Amino acid sequence: MRTTVSCKITYSETDKCWYVEAPGFYDGVLTDGTSLDHAKEMASEAVSGLIETYLEHNMPFSIPPETDKPDYHAIRLDPSLSFALWLRSQRKARNMSLADVAEKMGIKYQVYQKLENPRKANPTLKTLCKIERIFGEQLLSL
Secondary structure: OOOOOEEEEEOOOOOOOOOOOOOOOOOEEEEEEHHHHHHHHHHHHHHHHHHHHHHHOOOOOOOOOOOOOOOEEEOOOOOOHHHHHHHHHHHOOOOOOHHHHHHHHOOHHHHHHHHHOOOOOOOOHHHHHHHHHOOOOOOOOO
């Protein structure tokens, strides 16, 4: 499950702040922070918000690959966004529709649709177990 995005974070002596760029996104992401931690927090909000917008409007997008270049930091995505992206990628990798997965899970289409929406997803343990069974992936280790 993809939980981070690489962002370039540099300090500006002139402006006395940390600038954040997330290159590779079509719309781009640019934000700043008063400290490195604040810049990372702002980057997480900006990148997560952009990806949520892409999902909400059913716009095509790709997440840039991770990099270990200097000045790049792994920025954590919101956990519900990471889950929604993972779930969507599993479904699409199997050429299944939302309705196909809902039927296999024995739930209504609208209920499954919410699972792929990072603003609405809040799966129960029973639901997570059904997802594991359908996609053959372990999510829980109890």
